[in-house]
Amino acid sequence: MSAREKKEQMKFFLFISPWIIGFLLFTLVPMIMSLYYSFTDWDVLTPERFVGIENYKGLFQDELFFQSVKVTGIFAAIVLPLNVFLSLMTAILLNMEGRFIGLFRTIFYLPSVLSGVVVAILWQWIFNSKYGLLNDFLGKLGIEGPRWLSDSQWSMWAMVIMSIWTIGGNLILYLAGLQAVPLSLYEAARLDGAGFWKKLFSITLPSMSPIILFAFLTTMISTLQTFTQAYIMTDGGPDNSTLFYVYYVYKNGFMYKKMGKACAMAWLLLIIIFVLSVFVLKASEKLVYYESDEGGKLA
Amino acid sequence: MRKRIISSLFIMSLAAGLVLTGCGGKESGDVDEAKADATTAGTVPHDEVEGEIVFTAWGSDAELETDREVLDAFQKEYPNVKVKFEPINDDYLTKVETMMLAGEAPDVIYGHPKYFQKWASQDLLLDMQPYFDNNEQFMDDSVYATNLYDAFKYEDKMVATVNGADTFLLFYNQDLFDEAGVPYPTEDWTWSDFLAACDKLTIDKDGDGETDQYAITAGKGHEQIEAYMAAFGGQLYDDVNDPSEVQVNSELNQEALQMWYDLINKYGYAPDAEGTEVVTGGFDGGQIAMDVDGVYQCVYRSGVDFNMGLAALPMEDVNSHYVSLMAGYCIPKDTKYPEAAWALASFMQEKAGQEILASTGLITTVDKEVAESDAVINMEGAPDNHILRVTSLDNAVNVDAKLTNWQETVDSVWQPAIDKLYNGDLTVKETLEKIQSGLEEMLESGR
Numbered sequence: 001m002s003a004r005e006k007k008e009q010m011k012f013f014l015f016i017s018p019w020i021i022g023f024l025l026f027t028l029v030p031m032i033m034s035l036y037y038s039f040t041d042w043d044v045l046t047p048e049r050f051v052g053i054e055n056y057k058g059l060f061q062d063e064l065f066f067q068s069v070k071v072t073g074i075f076a077a078i079v080l081p082l083n084v085f086l087s088l089m090t091a092i093l094l095n096m097e098g099r100f101i102g103l104f105r106t107i108f109y110l111p112s113v114l115s116g117v118v119v120a121i122l123w124q125w126i127f128n129s130k131y132g133l134l135n136d137f138l139g140k141l142g143i144e145g146p147r148w149l150s151d152s153q154w155s156m157w158a159m160v161i162m163s164i165w166t167i168g169g170n171l172i173l174y175l176a177g178l179q180a181v182p183l184s185l186y187e188a189a190r191l192d193g194a195g196f197w198k199k200l201f202s203i204t205l206p207s208m209s210p211i212i213l214f215a216f217l218t219t220m221i222s223t224l225q226t227f228t229q230a231y232i233m234t235d236g237g238p239d240n241s242t243l244f245y246v247y248y249v250y251k252n253g254f255m256y257k258k259m260g261k262a263c264a265m266a267w268l269l270l271i272i273i274f275v276l277s278v279f280v281l282k283a284s285e286k287l288v289y290y291e292s293d294e295g296g297k298l299a
Numbered sequence: 300m301r302k303r304i305i306s307s308l309f310i311m312s313l314a315a316g317l318v319l320t321g322c323g324g325k326e327s328g329d330v331d332e333a334k335a336d337a338t339t340a341g342t343v344p345h346d347e348v349e350g351e352i353v354f355t356a357w358g359s360d361a362e363l364e365t366d367r368e369v370l371d372a373f374q375k376e377y378p379n380v381k382v383k384f385e386p387i388n389d390d391y392l393t394k395v396e397t398m399m400l401a402g403e404a405p406d407v408i409y410g411h412p413k414y415f416q417k418w419a420s421q422d423l424l425l426d427m428q429p430y431f432d433n434n435e436q437f438m439d440d441s442v443y444a445t446n447l448y449d450a451f452k453y454e455d456k457m458v459a460t461v462n463g464a465d466t467f468l469l470f471y472n473q474d475l476f477d478e479a480g481v482p483y484p485t486e487d488w489t490w491s492d493f494l495a496a497c498d499k500l501t502i503d504k505d506g507d508g509e510t511d512q513y514a515i516t517a518g519k520g521h522e523q524i525e526a527y528m529a530a531f532g533g534q535l536y537d538d539v540n541d542p543s544e545v546q547v548n549s550e551l552n553q554e555a556l557q558m559w560y561d562l563i564n565k566y567g568y569a570p571d572a573e574g575t576e577v578v579t580g581g582f583d584g585g586q587i588a589m590d591v592d593g594v595y596q597c598v599y600r601s602g603v604d605f606n607m608g609l610a611a612l613p614m615e616d617v618n619s620h621y622v623s624l625m626a627g628y629c630i631p632k633d634t635k636y637p638e639a640a641w642a643l644a645s646f647m648q649e650k651a652g653q654e655i656l657a658s659t660g661l662i663t664t665v666d667k668e669v670a671e672s673d674a675v676i677n678m679e680g681a682p683d684n685h686i687l688r689v690t691s692l693d694n695a696v697n698v699d700a701k702l703t704n705w706q707e708t709v710d711s712v713w714q715p716a717i718d719k720l721y722n723g724d725l726t727v728k729e730t731l732e733k734i735q736s737g738l739e740e741m742l743e744s745g746r
Contacts, residue, residue, distance in 0.1 A: 045399055046421045064711060130570075147571065152722055236710075239718035254393050256707045257417075 038263035048260070055264035065265070067240050068248040074156065075244070076223040079163045083219050087167035088212065091174030092204070105175065112168030120232035123162045124149065127233075149234055152241035159229050159242060170215040177211035178204065209288040217280060221273055245269060343638065350636025351381040354643060356409035357391045361598060361659055369655045373646045380639040399423060404631040406640040407647075409462070412450040413699040413706070415629045419453030420703050425630040428456040430641055437648065444665050449540040450625050450697040459627035460648040463662040463670070465593040466623040466691040467526040467698065470682065473606035475500060475512065475588040484610035490558065493613050497568040500588040510567060515589040516582060517562045517569035519721065521713050522698050524559055525622045526591050529696070531555035532616030535738070540701050545742060548735035551616065557727045560720060571721075593624050594688040597660040601680025608683035611691065623695040626662060663688045702745030712737030 001009075013020075038055055042048035059065045094105050111119065126133045127148035135145030148158040185203045194202065205212070230236050230247035237243075246269070253262030356366055363386050370382050385405060387394045392414065398404050399418075408414075418424050431437050438445065443461075451459045469484065476483055479499045484492075497514035504511040517523070525535070533551035536542035546552075562569040570581070582590035583603050590596075591612065600607060611621070628644040630637065646652045653666040657675045664670045670689045677685070699705050713734060720730040 043421065045396055045418070045423060150571065150718075150721070152718060152724075237714060237718055238722065239715045239724070251710065255710070256704065257396070 034263040035267060037260055038267050040260045042259040043257045044259050045257070051260065055260045056268070058261065059264060059268070064240060064243065064248060068243045068245045071156070071241065071243050072224060072226065072245040075159060075226060076220065078160050079223050080216070080220050082160070083163065083167055083170065083223075084212065084216050086164060087170035087215070088174050088208075090167060091171050091178060092200070094171070095175060095178040108171055109168040111166050112172075116228040117232055119162070119166065120228050123158075123165075123229075124233045127158050127162075150238050152237075152239040155234060155238060155241045159226075162229065163223075170219060173211055173215055174208065177208045181207040206289045209284075210290055213280075213284050213288050216284075217277060220276065220280065224269065224273055224276075345377050345642070346379055348377050348638050348642050349379040350406075350639030351383070352406035352634070352636050352639050352643060353383045353385055354407045354409075355385045355387055355395060355405040357386060357388050358661075359598075362661055365655060365659050365661070369647065369652050372651055372655060373643055376646065376651070377639070377642050380636075380642060382643060399631060402633070404633065406630060406634045406636060407643045408629050408631070409626065410459075410629065411699065412459070412625050412627065412697060412701065415451060415459045415627070416453060416701050416705075417703045418629065418631075419458045423631055423633075424453070424458045425632045425634065425637060425640075426456050427458060427460065427630070427641075427644075430645070431457045434645070437645075442666065442668065443648075444667055444670075444692055446693065447625060447665055450701065451627050452540070459629040460644040461665040462626040462628065462647060462656060463653075463664040464623040464625040464692055464695065465595045465661075465663055466621040466688060466695045467522055467591055467593050468621070468687060468691060469589055469591055469610045469612055470582060470596060470600070471589045471608050471610055472582070472585060472587075473608050473683065475585065475605070479588075483608055486611070486614075488613050489615055490613045494566070494568075497562070497566065497589075501566075501568045510570075511586070513570050513581070513587045514568040515562060516587055516591065517559055518591070519714075519717055521709050521717075522593070522622065522624065523591050524556065524717065525698055527559045527612065528552045528555040529620045529622045530612035530614055531558070532618035532620070534618075534696070536700055536742075539696050539699075542700050542702060542742060542746070545735055545738040547738055548731040551618070553727055553731055556720070556731060560727055563721075564723075594663060595624075595661050597681060597685070597688075600682070601660065601678075603680075606683065609685055609687045611687065621691045621695040622698040623692065624698050663692060700745075702742070704741055704745035708738060708741040708745065712741060 037048060039050060039052060040048035041051045041054070090108060094101065094108065114122075125131075129135055129145060129147040129150070132145075132148070134148070138145040146154040148154050181204060185207070186199060189199050189203055225246050226244045227246040227250065230242050230244045231250070234242040236247055236251070245265070249262050249265045249269070252258045252265065354366075354370065356363070358366065366386070367384060370384055373382065374380070391410075395405065395408060395410075404423075415424065436442055437460075444464075447461055447464050448457065451457055451461055471484060473483065476496075479502070481496045481499050484496070500512065500514035501510055502512040503509060528534070528551070531551045531554050533546075533549050533555055535545070535547050537544040537546055563571055570587070581587040583600060585603075585605050594609070614620075628647050630640040630644055634640045647656065648665060650666060650669060653664040653669040654672075654674075656662060657664045657666075657669050657672070658678070660675070660678055660681065664675075667689070669675065670692075671686070676689075700708070702708060716725065716730050716733045716737065719725040719733070720727065725733065
């Protein structure tokens with residue numbers, strides 16, 4: 001290694017050191033510690049006691065644990081496809097030429113700029129059965145709206161409706177992706193007489209597939225980690241119908257001071273997310289098209 | 300020879316030194332003990348108490364201002380104790396416990412008995428029993444409402460000084476009662492009087508089929524429902540301060556819960572929980588005639604623009620009673636300045652501190668004379684019959700059971716069952732059966 005290379009390497013480490021230090025101190029070390037604590041009985045204030053896999057075993061006897069898995073699973077199963085589909089469709093619409101298109105793009109993205117807590121409080125009001133905008137609107141159509149947040153039959157749907165509002169995050173990714181699709185492909189297709197749907201399925205979607213995969217994965221992970229809505233709006237209720245997994249982790253860790261159990265749950269979630277991610281990546285191999293130097297090899 | 304003399308002298312002086320230091324040590328031990336006695340008895344001259352302590356509490360601006368006033372008075376009394384006030388308004392428990400974990404616990408901590416119970420069970424708190432034993436005044440029934448002390452004990456030892464307690468009572472809007480021609484609640488009114496009043500106070504003003512004025516609030520919180528149960532004479536446990544048997548599933552509690560349920564669902568006298576939650580201005584805004592709530596609400600309601608009275612729910616049963624929310628001050632046992640910390644914690648319970656604390660109406664102080672004083676009972680904006688906050692305390696039990704897992708019990712047993720009842724998935728009887736079995740399950744691990 002030449003002196004210059006060495007110097008360059010030094011610079012590299014110097015510049016990256018804030019991240020490395022931050023990662024080690026605030027992510028890696030706490031993660032390893034949480035793995036250790038997941039094998040202990042720890043109430044935070046008194047010394048921990050090693051209990052082996054008791055916490056993990058205990059989870060499978062805890063009704064509320066299964067409830068939280070169910071709630072989160074159902075939520076993710078509905079919201080994930082809905083979000084990915086709607087944001088893509090909206091992006092395609094917003095990618096068209098037209099008046100005020102910039103304004104529309106801004107409007108759709110705007111909700112994603114707001115903090116989660118603000119959004120949750122806002123929706124709490126919208127969903128209010130008596131005084132909320134939503135039921136007021138439904139009332140005008142002659143429909144008697146349900147008690148969105150205090151009826152366990154409806155609370156999950158309220159969460160789903162609310163999640164649609166924040167498709168802006170993926171939308172912006174898709175828009176960027178759409179604009180990167182080479183126009184020459186569309187021109188060639190048009191000369192061959194391809195219509196809108198043909199172009200969509202043969203050019204747009206294949207070109208966008210890596211971005212769709214990315215959006216799918218990140219949305220999957222974030223829906224599995226849903227927390228704010230339960231924390232701010234419903235406290236996991238009514239009747240635990242919105243007891244999201246991560247909210248139950250929080251309750252165990254910080255409200256009931258069962259840190260061992262909370263850590264065990266957190267690690268279990270990590271494993272679940274890991275397995276699902278690997279599955280998605282494997283399953284998507286044949287569906288995702290990566291443009292590369294070798295001329296479009298399927299990755 | 301000379302060497303031997305020198306070495307003998309040296310050994311002798313060393314031995315003497317040892318003996319003397321030994322004596323000295325014993326002497327200073329005596330002094331320490333005597334000083335400890337003086338501390339627990341509160342007879343150390345105040346200007347000799349020294350230390351730098353941290354005090355923490357939560358509260359509205361007005362409450363924190365009151366705390367600051369108390370601290371100012373304390374500083375004058377104890378010039379050599381430096382108090383740093385660190386109010387925490389968000390996520391109080393987590394933050395205080397994080398400080399404890401980091402070995403930086405505040406020296407005096409404001410809180411509810413349920414917190415103290417938990418910390419004491421973890422052996423984190425200073426045992427205040429010797430202090431109380433040595434403090435004749437604190438043990439004097441005629442001065443203090445000592446019946447509240449049980450809630451502040453862990454294994455029969457006091458672990459906190461007592462600020463006071465707030466019973467859950469019935470606030471009512473006298474103007475709305477007058478308009479509807481309904482007589483004000485009396486001490487001996489019955490549930491049928493109550494329902495008759497509710498009927499007249501529930502009004503559809505514009506005739507559109509929607510109720511515009513409700514008679515009463517019926518909150519879903521466990522405190523509100525417990526208030527109904529207590530009024531009917533039911534209880535959750537054999538002894539809420541030392542629970543060994545769950546008694547939720549009783550006939551009295553069934554009647555109480557049925558009443559609460561019917562107010563919303565059968566009679567429509569009360570708005571549903573969502574309505575109550577959002578229109579918190581409901582009672583304060585003059586849209587709801589009665590409200591079961593803690594008397595601390597007096598602070599926030601001093602500015603309402605109607606005449607307000609304080610009453611009890613009907614108390615027809617011989618066992619009818621009230622529930623109350625209590626508060627006090629504990630000291631972590633690892634505090635560097637136990638003497639100074641005790642000085643502050645006890646000051647909060649002494650007359651000088653209690654007078655200031657009572658001045659906002661936030662708490663019914665444990666010092667009876669202060670609680671009953673004209674300045675408190677007739678403070679600006681106080682409701683009619685304000686004295687009930689004091690008299691009701693004689694017949695009040697802690698609204699929180701003394702269990703280390705009480706919060707979890709409420710969250711995972713009580714609230715889901717009430718939600719199910721509310722949604723019509725369970726009957727009142729089934730709800731109580733479910734709560735009964737859930738509380739039984741939680742009882743063992745929380746004791």
